Amino acid sequence: MSSDPVDVLIIGAGASGAAVAWSLAETRMHILCLEQGGWTNPAAYPSVGRDWEARFWGDYSPSPNIRGRAEDYPINDANSPIKIVNFNGVGGSTIFYTAHFPRLHPSDFRVRSLDGIADDWPVDYDTLAPFFAENDRIMGVSGLAGDPGVPERTPPMPPLALGRSGALLGQAMNRLGWHWWPSDTTVATVDYEGRARCINLGHCTPACAQGAKASTDITYWPLAQRAGVELRPHCRVREITTDEYGMAAGVVYYDADGREQFQPAHVVVLACNGVGTPRLLLNSASARSPSGLANSSGLVGKNLMLHPYAQVYGYVAEATDSNRAPPTCLWSKEFYETDTSRGFVRGYTIQFGRGAGPVMEAVTSEAKGILPWGAGHHAVFRRLNGHRLTMSAICEDLPEAHNRVTLDPELKDSHGIPSPRIDYTIGDNTARMMEHGIARAKDILGAMAATDICVNSPILYGGWHLLGTARMGADPERSVVNEWGRAHDVKNLFIVDGSLFVTSGGVNPTSTIQALALYVADQMKQRLANLFD
């Protein structure tokens, strides 16, 4: 069964797909987005029920392998010390993220020039700056201007309150003379563009029932749909087809009833994240492109970067905010920029967490062996619960070709489409960085006289940031897409998600992913008359 062709077909309705849809809508082209998941219902989010914490190990696990919903695709990540986490649905992983919203730094785009490693990006911070600002406005970012650790920016909303945890952490950082600052977040601190302000549900990551956390289902998508973009949920794309000229002809997908469909399109935009996009390109192999679509460089799926997290936490005598506020409150850029005396190049952000809820506290402390079984249980639990503070060093991952996404020869999703397989190891430079981050986090906890120090390095279910698997660049032999997101091999195929990243930086990437998507969309609009030249 076939449909009328659309001008632009976007695959994926998450962070980048929503942004590019909104930006292109002003062209008045016929734009269609196919999303394998559905709309989520805030009334069914975990924080509305008494089992709000338990669902983290069930239907609101960050791991698609554990969630196991029909709209999730399984991922073979057995050969990785970091498991892949994501969310599939309208809004994508913005439904299920901490809302920590830093930008890549200017130096992140120039790592070859500055540090002699990896490659420079074909775009720079200044080029993306207006798109960062536009994205901050639409997503709704809260933060505080004046941070000496990052380029100046003007968040449209005031920052989250420091709370007890932020104050304790700030005091400790001041004792050490180290930088700290309230984080930029996409949590609305005031009523904003139809979103109610945060009321401190505290359980932000697995979806915000209040709607204070920006996810693209409540930010970009209402705007894009009002502007005429068509969004079809529960439609899973199997492959992108090409015509006799090697141009993308459209996609084969399974509709909400499981029926195979063909949707022709003049332009195809991939927005499926750093695992989903290479999976789809590899699943689109043909006689013309036997190693996968847009893969003449052989780089589709390679150079996967995951941002290993080195997490350290401990317990202070004072009461913390625990689970009663957005979990992330501060960042530190003290160790972000390269200082070779540390034994590695590049660096990391420290992300500070306010604490944990009682069930999470009990389960993780028992697993760490600091919460006993038996008679001593209650006294120890009362000393731990509501007293935890967490530091996570989010470490820059460098591109390495052996870290990659391929197709699993056996594993398939609910439509029988081959699933991705992940082969990933943590590089030596990153491993040294993680050790440094652990030591500095212990220094910070020491400055608070914290006890019962625990380390998760890497965070096992911490593969949130899926980057680098279809990198951008000017050289078709060393990149998959060009400087503005168009595939070198297929001139009506664009990529706008984290796959584009040349290097990873040491920050949560969603802000930069969306700024890049807006930049690519802007480039497309400027070149509409000769888009395929």
Add this chain to the structure above:
Amino acid sequence: MTADTPLTGRQTDDLRAIAGMIIPASAAFAVPGADDPAIQADILATLGRDAAPVRTALDRLAHLAGAPLASLDPARREAAAAALRETGSEAVATLTRVVLQCYYRDDRVVRSLGLEPRPPYPRGHVLEDGDWSLLDPVRARPPFWRRA
């Protein structure tokens, strides 16, 4: 074992016994143990996808104990529980988690921690603003991000 009762009678008895060993009742803290009937009912009613690994863990416990756990003398009971915990298996971790997650959402237990027995939404929580003057020394620092 039926769809409504995911564990056998023996498994249910052993679950109650091991739960009470993980978290015993405490008069000092005025809380029930995890073997409390209401907490056990919650565990059984919400076992769901965890049922299979919990059965695996309980079967392992039965093997280690050699008899219903509650029937053993205290020393043998403690030894069986310790041996179970030392296996470090995913199944035992799941068993422990389901006990903990149902215990720490029980109204009586939550109140004993000074917390309100309710979901976060819709009332949320109050977050104190904090002392923003703490940022003064950081504000005084010149920009140190690397220009490129």
